[in-house]
Amino acid sequence: MQEHPNLLYVKELANGDEVFESKLLSVIKKELFEEIENYTNCFKNEQFVDAAIIVHKLRNKISILGLYKGSEIAKEHENDLRNGNNSLHLVFLDILENLTQFMHNK
Amino acid sequence: MECIIIDDEKTSRIIINQLCESLDSLEIKAEFSNAIDAIKYLNKYEVDLVFLDIHMPGFNGFDFLQTLKTSPKIILTTSDTNYALKAFEYDNIVDYLVKPITQDRFTKAVLKAEALSDSIKSDELSVQSKLNxxxxxxxxxxxxxxxxxxxxxxxxxxxxxxxxxxxxxxxxxxxxxxxxxxxxxxxxxxxxxxxxxxxxxxxxxxxxxxxxxxxxxxxxxxxxxxxxxxxxxxxxx
Known part of the structure; x- marks a missing residue:
């Protein structure tokens, strides 16, 4: 069953501070979309080590947005990519798509 | 405690900043998206505490630690647990926080750094004042x-x-x-x-x-x- 992203961590951190919450979400959104684009480009060019570095950054956002299983998959994918193995790419893309849809509405 | 934040992700820097806000004892002096700029800063200014990301492209957190000329307290911030053992090789690392960092865990790490810092200052004073x-x-x-x-x-x-x-x-x-x-x-x-x-x-x-x-x-x-x-x-x- 697919996990659903959530803002539990963000809201707990903001502790009712809506200005902070909005600022944080805006930065997460900007970095997320940039990193997804960078990841896609690196992957297309078979620059797997560079792709792994971006997966590492994405992993932090995946956790922040509450996808704990997604974060574990990202960790495995990051390690695999460093070893030239891209077998989790499609699964990882599903996670990114899930996050993209969630963040588009924020 | 005067501190700096080093993390290549802006998201993480904003989060650590927010976590610091809740603790009156912390004063953020600067933030850096890479370790090299932080080294340049620390060559000019002293701080008590550094929040340091390990995973940064090019010059990572451990490279930073080896280049440091001073020894501020370090709290590592990372998404990985597999560097914990290596962290024990450095005397000035006081804690190891795994992202996403919660307020409780953050506060505990800062209190630990403060306690250690106070204790060392007290040791230094007694050593210096009593040096024959x-x-x-x-x-x-x-x-x-x-x-x-x-x-x-x-x-x-x-x-x-x-x-x-x-x-x-x-x-x-x-x-x-x-x-x-x-x-x-x-x-x-x-x-x-x-x-x-x-x-x-x-x-x-x-x-x-x-x-x-x-x-x-x-x-x-x-x-x-x-x-x-x-x-x-x-x-x-």
């Missing part, structure tokens, strides 16, 4: 008691996490301090760091075999990088 006019001894704070140690009585000093163990001819002392601090106090002509966890009094060496030294009743490892300096110190026939 002579150059052959120092005082160390053992449970509130200032104990005089003559340099020629000290056999070796061993790092033990947040503590150091000083072995002398007659007694051993465990004190809350760092290898870096004690190294600064010991005379360089008779004491030598032979391993990251050991400083020895070279006049007490009994024999040397391969990569170890017998000193008093202790066998101390000698790292490859320190072996040549040790050999230079010896009056070899």
């Amino acid at each position: 006019s002579g150059d052959d001894e120092l005082f160390v704070n053992i449970n509130g008691r200032l104990v005089k140690l003559r340099f020629d009585e000290i056999i070796l000093v061993e790092a033990k996490g947040d503590y150091i163990l000083i072995k002398t001819d007659n007694e051993n002392f465990t004190i809350h301090s760092t290898m870096k601090k004690i190294e600064e106090k010991l005379p360089v002509n008779s004491f030598l760091k032979v391993h990251r966890s050991f400083v020895i009094n070279t006049s007490k060496i009994i024999d040397i075999e391969n990569n170890s030294v017998l000193i008093g009743k202790n066998v101390v490892p000698v790292s490859r990088s320190n072996r040549s300096e040790l050999m230079k110190r010896l009056n070899l026939l």
Whole structure:
């Protein structure tokens, strides 16, 4: 069953501070979309080590947005990519798509 | 405590900033998206605490630690748990926070850094204020008691996490301090760091075999990088 992203961590951190919450979400959104684009480009060019570095950054956002299983998959994918193995790419893309849809509405 | 944040992700810097906001004792002096800019800053200004991301492209957190000339307290912030063991190799790392960092865990780490910092300051004060006019001894704070140690009585000093163990001819002392601090106090002509966890009094060496030294009743490892300096110190026939 697919996990659903959530803002539990963000809201707990903001502790009712809506200005902070909005600022944080805006930065997460900007970095997320940039990193997804960078990841896609690196992957297309078979620059797997560079792709792994971006997966590492994405992993932090995946956790922040509450996808704990997604974060574990990202960790495995990051390690695999460093070893030239891209077998989790499609699964990882599903996670990114899930996050993209969630963040588009924020 | 004056602190800086080093993390290549803006998201993380904003989060750490927010976590700091809730603690009055912390004052953020600067934020850096890369370790090299932070090194340049620390060459000019002193801070008490650094929140350091390990995973940064190019020059990572451990590269940063090896380049540091000063020794502020370090709290590592990372998405990985697999560097925890390596973190223990550095005396100034006080805690290891796994992202996403919660407020409770963050507060606990900062309190730990503060406690350690206060304790070391107190140790330093007692050592400095009681340093004799002579150059052959120092005082160390053992449970509130200032104990005089003559340099020629000290056999070796061993790092033990947040503590150091000083072995002398007659007694051993465990004190809350760092290898870096004690190294600064010991005379360089008779004491030598032979391993990251050991400083020895070279006049007490009994024999040397391969990569170890017998000193008093202790066998101390000698790292490859320190072996040549040790050999230079010896009056070899």
